[in-house]
Amino acid sequence: MAMLNFGGTEEKVVTREEFPLEKAREVLKDETIAVIGYGVQGPGQSLNLRDNGFNVIVGQRKGGASWDKAVQDGWVPGETLFEIEEAADRGTIIQYLLSDAAQIEVWPRIKPYLTPGKALYFSHGFGITYNDRTNIVAPEGVDVILVAPKGSGTSLRRLFLEGRGLNSSFAIDQDATGRAFERVVALGIGVGSGYLFETDFKREVYSDLTGERGTLMGAIQGIFEAQYDVLRANGHSPSEAFNETVEELTQSLMPLVAENGMDWMYANCSTTAQRGALDWKDKFRDAVKPVFEDLYESVATGQEAQRSIDSNSQKDYRVKLEKELKELSDSEMWQAGRTVRKLRPENAG
Ligand SMILES: NC(=O)c1ccc[n+]([C@@H]2O[C@H](COP(=O)([O-])OP(=O)(O)OC[C@H]3O[C@@H](n4cnc5c(N)ncnc54)[C@H](O)[C@@H]3O)[C@@H](O)[C@H]2O)c1
Ligand SMILES: CC(C)(O)[C@@H](O)C(=O)O
Ligand SMILES: [Mg+2]
Ligand SMILES: [Mg+2]
Numbered sequence: 001m002a003m004l005n006f007g008g009t010e011e012k013v014v015t016r017e018e019f020p021l022e023k024a025r026e027v028l029k030d031e032t033i034a035v036i037g038y039g040v041q042g043p044g045q046s047l048n049l050r051d052n053g054f055n056v057i058v059g060q061r062k063g064g065a066s067w068d069k070a071v072q073d074g075w076v077p078g079e080t081l082f083e084i085e086e087a088a089d090r091g092t093i094i095q096y097l098l099s100d101a102a103q104i105e106v107w108p109r110i111k112p113y114l115t116p117g118k119a120l121y122f123s124h125g126f127g128i129t130y131n132d133r134t135n136i137v138a139p140e141g142v143d144v145i146l147v148a149p150k151g152s153g154t155s156l157r158r159l160f161l162e163g164r165g166l167n168s169s170f171a172i173d174q175d176a177t178g179r180a181f182e183r184v185v186a187l188g189i190g191v192g193s194g195y196l197f198e199t200d201f202k203r204e205v206y207s208d209l210t211g212e213r214g215t216l217m218g219a220i221q222g223i224f225e226a227q228y229d230v231l232r233a234n235g236h237s238p239s240e241a242f243n244e245t246v247e248e249l250t251q252s253l254m255p256l257v258a259e260n261g262m263d264w265m266y267a268n269c270s271t272t273a274q275r276g277a278l279d280w281k282d283k284f285r286d287a288v289k290p291v292f293e294d295l296y297e298s299v300a301t302g303q304e305a306q307r308s309i310d311s312n313s314q315k316d317y318r319v320k321l322e323k324e325l326k327e328l329s330d331s332e333m334w335q336a337g338r339t340v341r342k343l344r345p346e347n348a349g
Contacts, residue, residue, distance in 0.1 A: 001198075014185050014196040016165070024186035025053055033187070034059050034091025036084055036110070037098035038066040041123050043073060044153030045095065048160045048192035056080070059087025088113035093183065095121040101312035103127050104134045116141030116176070119183050123148050124208060125201030128173055130305040144174035145184040147191060148204050156192055165194035173201050209299045214292060221328075228333045238336040246333070247340050 001012040035046040036059040049056045058075045059082050060067050067081075075081035088094055088110050096103055096110065104127070114120055120138050122128065125146060127136035138144045149156050151166040159166055170188050172180045188196045199207075212218070224245050231241035257265050266274055298304050311317050328334065341347060 012198055014170070014188070016189060016193075016195070019185055019189050021052055021189060024189040027182045027186035028054055028093075028190065031055065031092045031183075032057060032090055033093045033095060033190075034087040035095045035097055036060075036087060036106075037096070037102070038070045038075075039097070039099060039153075041149070041153035041156070042066070042097045043069065044149070044156035044160075045097065045123070045191040046075075047073060047157055049187075049190045051160070052190050052192070054190050057082060057087050057090060059084040059091075085109055085113065091118070093119040093121055093187070095123075095187075096127070097123060099312075100124060100126045101309065103136065104309065107134070107136050111139070114139050114142045119143040119145055119177075119180070121184075121187060122146045122201075125171070125203075125205035126305065128201045129205045130302055133302065133305060133309055138174060140174075141176050142174070143172070143176050143180040143183060145180055145187070146171040146173070146199075146201060146204060147184060147188040147193065147196070148199075148208065149191065149193065160192035165192050167195050167197065168193035169199040169204055170196045171198070171200045171204055205305075206296070206299050209304050210292070210296055213295055213299075213304070219288065219291075224333065225331075232332070238332060239340070242333060242336040242340055246337060251344075 001014055002018055003010050004013055005011075031054075033046075033049060033054055033056045035042050035049070035056060038046070038058055038060040042058065042060070046056050046058055057080045058070050060070055062083060070081050071077065082090065084106060091113075094110065094114065098106055107127075116139075118141075120142050122144075123146065125148070127134045128138075128144065131137050147168050147170050149166045149168045156166050168188050168191070170184050172184055175181070177183075185196060228241045228245045231244060232238070236244075253265060256268075260268075266277060269277070311321075314320075
């Protein structure tokens with residue numbers, strides 16, 4: 001592992017230069033990787049692994065949309081696509097990529113196939129960290145490892161096809177074979193990661209739950225709504241409110257921030273924007289920091305995990321969820337967004 005300096009703190013990371021694909025293929029040459037679940041991460045990881053030359057099979061319950069998608073993606077029933085139990089039986093590495101709620105339900109059917117020497121792989125620390133609530137406890141003889149891509153499975157695949165990669169964290173919870181490190185790093189490279197940084201299951205789940213509830217999704221939507229509503233309440237048109245809140249951010253500023261950092265953006269906007277952004281950023285930070293502290297506390301006490309488990313186990317949860325998602329989708333802001341996206345020159349006509 002390479003020691004790199006991240007703003008003054010030294011961290012151990014794995015890069016593709018140091019651990020190239022050929023090395024990953026060599027490490028996993030005798031393994032069968034069974035990807036269980038073909039939802040969002042399942043397709044991204046399994047297709048990248050397959051295209052990278054690894055021996056991959058998919059396990060998915062038959063008869064639903066995910067099974068059909070797997071067939072469309074070239075997985076062949078009876079050859080590379082199986083029911084969950086059969087794939088778990090055939091795999092030497094079991095990538096457990098069912099939804100976190102389904103992992104709890106299906107666990108008793110997976111456990112018998114975790115014979116000594118196999119590896120159990122997760123992309124989230126949820127099941128293991130909160131095992132007092134999930135009952136997911138791996139047998140002693142198996143490696144328990146994690147590669148968590150920091151982004152959607154959809155982007156993992158898209159970036160791979162563009163010759164790019166999403167960064168991932170990796171962790172080892174149990175090294176039964178002495179090979180857990182080479183296995184986890186080889187898998188991290190194989191699924192199409194950019195660089196890999198080290199974590200443990202608990203820190204992965206705490207940071208991931210914070211991030212998705214915070215700046216990645218929860219907080220950003222809250223900020224969008226607040227600004228959009230204030231602009232609309234003050235007589236601005238939906239077009240003006242949407243462009244000033246979302247479209248400019250995603251189309252113009254964030255690609256520049258991705259390339260160069262927000263520090264560069266602050267140095268490369270108008271002097272008027274620069275003065276205002278410098279003056280207002282601390283007010284926003286001070287307003288939301290207590291919310292982030294509450295959020296982290298709620299993650300650390302297990303309250304967020306319990307809420308997710310309880311919600312997902314309700315019989316009518318799907319119906320209620322659809323209703324909540326429809327409200328978001330029907331909001332004026334996201335309706336306006338659909339019109340704005342249609343009007344992008346690349347989509348128009
Ligand atoms: N969605 C992402 O992009 C993303 C990103 C990073 C990490 N993760 C983690 O990866 C793992 C997989 O997440 P996902 O979002 O890809 O999952 P998902 O919600 O897309 O579900 C995956 C599969 O689970 C199957 N499934 C659901 N309920 C089932 C049941 N009761 N019995 C059998 N199969 C069932 C579905 O058919 C689906 O194909 C999770 O641990 C998640 O936290 C997801
Ligand atoms: C893609 C995210 C939000 O990063 C992931 O953590 C998830 O749970 O879907
Ligand atoms: Mg997550
Ligand atoms: Mg995440």
